[in-house]
Amino acid sequence: MPQQFPFSAVVGSDTTSDFDAAPDFDAAPDFDAAPDFDDMALALVLTTISPGVGGVLVRGEKGTAKSTAVRALAAVLPPIDVIAGDRFSSDPAEADPLSPDGPFGPDAAVETRPVRLVELPVGATEDRVLGSIDLQKALGESTAAYEPGLLARAHRGILYVDEVNLLHDHLVDVLLDAAAMGRVTVERDGISVEHAARFVLVGTMNPEEGELRPQLLDRFGLTVEVSAPRDPAVRVEVVRRRLAFDADPAGFAASYADAEAALTARIRAAQGRVDDVALDDAALLTIAEVCAAFDVDGMRADIVTARTAVAHAAWEGRDRVTSADIRVAARLALPHRRRRNPFDAPGIDEDVLDEVLRDAEPEDPGPDGDGDGPGGGGGLDTPSPSEEARNSVDSAARDGHESDDSTDGAPPAPGVPAPTTVGAGTPYRARLFSVAGTGTGDAGRRSRAITRTGRQIGSRTPDGEPGSIHLPDTIRAAAPRQGGRARRGAALALAPADLRLAVKEGRESNLVLLCVDASGSMAARRRMEQVKTAVLSLLLDAYQRRDKVGLVTFRGHAATVALPPTSSVEVAARRLEELPAGGRTPLAEGLLQAAEVLRVERLRDPRRRALLVVVTDGRATAGASARSRAAQAAASLAGSGVTSIVVDCETGRFTMGLARELAADLGAEYVPLGEITADGLTAVVRAPRTAVA
Known part of the structure; x- marks a missing residue:
């Protein structure tokens, strides 16, 4: 297996500035000396500390280590216990795990294995994601057996979708159902199966290649924007580490082994502490005030912010949620939930966030009790930092618009009016x-087309293109040929030549x-x-x-x-x-x-x-x-x-x-x-x- 780039070696995931001196961590987590993570690394860690946060969406330009960081994450997560031999990674601590391989007795064997990172390809078929009939058993043994899909493999792990904004609609619908219900139900081709599917959903995307559907965007608990560093010293460090890893992957990984182990220990300690972190009514009220101030839709923002604040407190070694935890949680949980339409740029005004948090703090009466002390009510006529920021942005926007209205940068020809914007x-x-007719384009919501999803209108013989089995037509093709085949009792004897795949009509x-x-x-x-x-x-x-x-x-x-x-x-x-x-x-x-x-x-x-x-x-x-x-x-x-x-x-x-x-x-x-x-x-x-x- 190829050597994975260490998570703690991703610039922004540690505080080291010199590769020659790898970070020195104690074996036990030292919270005072722990690294100061950037938003991407922090969001990834928080959602693994508390999977209820709901996953992470990383948006940014190409070449910003999005995929590198996500793929390295699984290596620093504490291993999990699973029931031995269960294909669905059931937790032995559950009283009645939802697994088609069950039921399991009280003496079922338990094994410990690393957390899985399962990648969902953008072009995957629905059968590959949900699972399908085991063709080898169907054709060789004439039995209908279920072959688990990627969602079953991702249970209790990480499901990673690179270029998630390019994911086909039918796969988006599958993810939405699984994320909402925590389980997958498959009803197809004579098979009825239900299994648990609780996973941390992580997606990466380049916004220039298209936006994400609002329904799926809201399912990501946290979102972060990443960009290439502009500081030359930081860029040099990125290149130095990458070249060192390419030259000697094993040696490079070994130099970060202690940092990786310390990070794993800290995550394990936070996972053990998260259920004991206190979230009092005052903190909940502050969270509600923050969410209301940014006019976010629905209540999921409040819930995710609360869970993230608890996870951050556990990460920092605290037993109670503070304003600092709420601030971090709001920065990660709210930007993508305040967009009213796809033309709105994501993000929140951190000055406004700080102002709301200050207002939520208990008022300090000041030394003279007149309310002019820190947190008091003095200075009402002075514009707040957030107001100044908004005014300056509005002024810049007006100035830019007016300049665009007058000229496009080139002087007009004599007698020709200047171009206007x-x-x-x-x-x-x-x-x-x-468009009239029936096309064969990518699945969409516009014109009629032959697609991988939709209503079934016929069948075809396999031609290399993926598809789901058309069971009735497969049986019809096999029925006339039973006389010359060896059969097991009354069971139908199937051969590869009998296989028929469904032809479906949907929208392109x-x-x-x-x-x-x-x-x-x-x-x-x-x-x-x-x-x-x-x-x-x-x-x-x-x-x-x-x-x-x-x-x-x-x-x-x-x-x-x-x-x-x-x-x-x-x-x-x-x-x-x-x-x-x-x-x-x-x-x-x-x-x-x-x-x-x-x-x-x-x-x-x-x-x-x-x-x-x-x-x-x-x-x-x-x-x-x-x-x-x-x-x-x-x-x-x-x-x-x-x-x-x-x-x-x-x-x-x-x-x-x-x-x-x-x-x-x-x-x-x-x-x-x-x-x-x-x-x-x-x-x-x-x-x-x-x-x-």
Whole structure:
């Protein structure tokens, strides 16, 4: 087995600054000399001290040791006792463990083993996660036996999902059910099984690759944001340790053996102490005041904060929860629960947190009893630190917005108005639209497709693609061949050639690519604001339905991919907010750029179907031959078979009809609009379209 990078060697998980002098810990936990963990390491440790906290989500850019830290965590956790021979890791201390391998007698053998870290691949099938029929026994012995899945293996351990934001919806639903119930129920293919599944869920993700569904996000007890260190000395230390580990993994791990052992001892001591930590009514009231101050949804935030504060007190060797414990717990448990929509950045204002905690402390009357002492009520006219921080942030935001409104950084040509940047309005709920026909794309919530989940519509012979067994059709295939097979009594004799897998119809995700005219004729503030609002609304809808949305804009003399096809609404909101408008209309360049985006996306994912929405008045003013070049580009797109819509933005009593001609060249549906209104544009895009598969 490859040597694992030590948890205590991850920079941020110890206080050492020199690799040559490995950390020196006593065998027994010394709380005064214990390392000062960063948020990621601390959150991981706290959720293992008290699994009821509910797991950890680590968000951050690539290359920040997220996966390294998680994979190293299991090695420092104290081992657990399990019933020997039980495939479901039942606790011998339980009176009646929920295990299909039971029941177990009072004299059942017990064994001690390390805590498991089970990795759930993003592309795993539902059968692999929940369990399935043991094919070897089904085909060889004609018996239906249950083969446990990853959730059974993760019971009483850690379930790790790297790139959890890319997890398919059907697996997200499975995790939600297991996390909520603490057990897994499997009813399929003639098998009915129920087993315990209590695990610490740890996920890592890069927000630029897409956001997490709110239901799953809320199931993570804690969340932390990580980024690469900016201090050169710290970066040097990271590189030094990594190179040393690669050169001699065993020797490097040995140099941290004492630190790992001391960390294990401290975690064991905290696990033993956590049930005895006192959480009095005053601490509970403070937690409630903190959660109310940040306007979080539901009561899970209060519960998780309380459990985390208790775990932190146990970690610090205290027998009572203090304000310091509550502060740490709130920083880890609240950021992802105060987001009202996916466009909101996670995080909390720590100045506001400190202010709430100060207000919750008993008031000190001061030396003269006038309330002006520490914690008193003096200085009411002075802005609090949190107010100053908010004011400065708001001022910076206003200044930045005003500068964006005036120019995009380049001086305009003589006689040409400067490009302007207009913000979007509030996004709204979009209606469902879908591509006609039946696709084969990734599971989503949009168009009809053959997927791994959904209603069963037929069967197929195995072709290398995974799938669940279609038991009735397997029996039908085997029945006519029983005469020439050796059978055991009345049992059906099965062979590999009899196997049939289910064909299921569900929903797929799609790509909606908007090609938006941002030239001078479109630069009216209200019009551009409505276009951006529509795009943000489509993106929000795509986030909820697991679609991808892209944005190509054209103005001046070129087209720009303002928003590469993505599901990350945070990145999309930032890009759209900065989108300027003004200048000439290079329509051909816009269409060619859209064609290139579609071509690249088709190579990346041939199964994802696309809908192109061109928002323009049809004018082409970038050069003498601009109109003919636009017609050629449109004809080329039409030849590629992409389904298109042209939204005509031309206004006024007298119109030139250029957008209608463009629609004819594209083979697209033409939709006239008096002006681009948010309702008008999205009504077009949201409505069901007749489209080729």
